[in-house]
Amino acid sequence: MITTTFKKSYIWLSICAFYALIASLLLLSGDDWAWGSKEGWSRLENGFDYYNGRYLGNVIEIFITRSLLFRIAIYALINTGIVYMTWVLLNRKYSVPLILALVVSMPIAIYAETYGWLAGFANYNTSLLAILYILYVAKKKQPKIIELFLVLIVAFLGQFFVENVSVASIVMAVIGLLLAMFYKEKKVVFIMWLIGAAVGAYIMFSNTAYHTEGNMREVGGLDFTVLFTTMITSWSEFYFKDNLILIVLFTIVLAIIGKGQKYLVGSVVVIAMYFIIRNLVGLSSTSLPYYLLVVEFILMCIYLIALLIIVGKSKVKNENKRYFYTYFLYAIILLGPFLLITPFGPRNMLLTYILLVICLLLICDEKIEGWLAKGKNPIALAAIGLCATFLIMHGANKLEDQNRYDQLIEEYEAGAKYSTLTRLPFEKLGHDLTPRFDNLQRQRQIEYYNLPSDIRIRLSNYVHIEPEPPYGPIEPKYLR
Template sequence: MMNKFNRIQITLFSMAILFFFLVLSYMTPLTHDDWTWGIHFGTDRLAEWFKDYNGRYMGNLTEILITRSNLARYLLMGVLGAALVVLPLFIAKTSRLALGFLSFFLILSVPLGMFKSTFAWTAGFANYNTAIFFILLYLLIVKNVFNQETPRYNTLAIWIALPLGFISQLFVEHATIYNVFAALFIIVYSFVKFRKYYVFQLLYFLGTIMGAVMMFTNSAYVKIFSGADNYRSVETDQGLLSQIYEVFYKDMYKLFIMNNMWLNIVLALVTILLLVKAGKNATTGLVIIKNSLVTILTIYALYVPIVKNTLHFNFFTDTFKNANFEAWLSVLFYLAILLSVLFFAASKIKVELLFYLLSAAFVSAPLFLITPIGSRCFVIPYLFFVLYIIRLLVYACESDWIQLSNWLVPLAAIAIVTSVAYGVIFYQIKTADDARMTYVSEQVSSDAKIIVLKRLPHEEFLWNSTPISGSLQEKTFKSYYKIPQKTKIIIQK
């Protein structure tokens, strides 16, 4: 239980994190699809209730709102950004500042491709970050099913269960599929463990079914599965297993786990802590398993920072062979974490930890069948891994395996340094964007026929912040900023 000091401590921490994400959202410019949603295209799609577009109704409505209201954008991106840091702490029932800073650092250390297509892109944020927010909110409510005490749900939770389940389904497709099965698992697990059904769980599950039906009855998915969609498709030219394996070694292993360098290092460290502490008095057979798992975890955690990033070395000159090697090495790392929990975690946390780890894989599974996939699709499994880390460390503290108070200063330092670096980067972006748009406004006022558009600094942190000449985004960029379509835009190299 939190005492008064702990509540004050976690409240101040949460306010500081909220302030950071509010400032970050203020300094992040609209880019790419944001210009499209912010003009008549967004309202045109709304007028047709997103027919033939997609079933992400809540995500689309959110995007229409926050591209038209700066205040709404700052508040939503600020609050939800902070929530993704703080909710894992609440789910794990901890107010330890060291874990708060660790969660903050892990969120900030997402791969650059994931960051720029979610936290720094309004269109991505409106769908993907909101989807994981609602998943974490649900887990916050049902977390007690993993405890020994019988769960209790207050009247408010029961009243919001149906709409919460329904709304959660209208952001991104793979989250929609996951939510149905996660809700069903919680019902079955609760009944097996407590021999009882709970109204909240049943209503939430009903809401997820209703939301899933609403999403996937959008005519866009008929076009996707028939191959008539120009962007998204379900591969049908090859066998199912062949399709899955191709996605697996080309994209999935990197986006799901290998690109998460800092997350992987922490995953390996906390899992090794579990193996070392819980496996102290293991039998000879388990000691062999433990040492094998420690070896796999260590090798993989160091593979990217040393072999790839420092030595720039590939074990195979053939690209296909090297991709296959890295893909199977990634599978081995993930399986090593699963087996560590399965063999060595105490029964009181085993199911909960396995639930988070398997959820990361399950929510990613539909992406094997849909192309294209991008880094933003994996912000949801990334948060499940963060949740696993935080929950395991809470247990480690309760078991006196580690004194996290000794790690508070270094964890706070690395989180603060990272956040300051982001602050400086986005301050420079904001300053340059303001100057760029002031220049554009002046040129438009003077009826200039040609506008030379400067690129923003640190564009690698943004999702297509400069429109490509001749593209749809150049047209929507002009419309959003009231630049005559006949005006020629030249991108300064």
């Protein structure tokens, strides 16, 4: 017992240490430069009026861009908490390294805008942890009074991070309440969830930013004409097509649990092969004709319908099926608003991705669970390898970031007409780490690093110097 407890503590401390190291290596970028400057304080002094209702996320962002210790502490605790809550939602049935490996191996675009970007982390990771905690308490047969009170508080506070999660939280609470009524279970958890979420959402959307014409966050004026186009492009891209690892894993699991369903399993395998090859050759919605995007959307729908049918006919435990269908529905609901609302980016996929990971493990039968138990050592090594890889890449970015600003100043002081800013080796790990043009983010970058206001920057990618407007045309061969 003591040995087991020690091993578990060692694992959680190791995960916490991993995220603490990542936090120490993260680079400020994009909106971080604004939050870490006077602009961030001015937004706070104004109560974030006319900006957004992400009150808690904004406050966290202000502090993590100014205090390294606070950044390390909050980043490590929140992200370790996400792994922990995912683990307990699965009844502690699977090894912690397996959960960590699945979380870390999310599509790099999602990682870049959440784990790799402080502004994204402050809003998306924190709201994710709040929802996971509520789902954990809702799943308990006999929640304690203190847990019910915490659900009310967490549901309320969780509304001040991300708009789509704020809306989805209310819908999820309603669905949970209806399911509890259908199964004749205790409803108090969902009532507390609904009350907290509704009150929080009311306060959040009372911010004038959502009622000011022309504001990017204005509520209203939805354009239904773009619904289908959005659905077959960015929406289906983020939800399904970019999730190469999940497509592979879901297909393997379905092939194992789908005995006697050869036509459904066969269709799933064929469709999965298409999207795997599509992903490997680097195709995307921007490089394909409209008619092919429609075909891909139909294939995606067939895959998802087959998935639902195979699970329903499988010998997976009924309780697991129930939670699978519930979380699968939640995963879609979270992205529903973005069929009509912009901006929509990979960061909006974080909670959906984690719910899909939970769905994947919920439908694993006893045979698969046995294989995973026997392979826990290789899985642990794979998790360690993934973590080490991310540390190396973030470390390289950190080192090169300091060097490139030193080079920038040296060239400026030497009287160069243009000062060269070298791109980072792993720019895909973050969001807008090197603003491409002389735009608002570039100006924020110059101000944050106290660079000369008259400095003229051009970019380099280690091979080419890239002239850019207004200092020169960009030749096609330099475009990325």
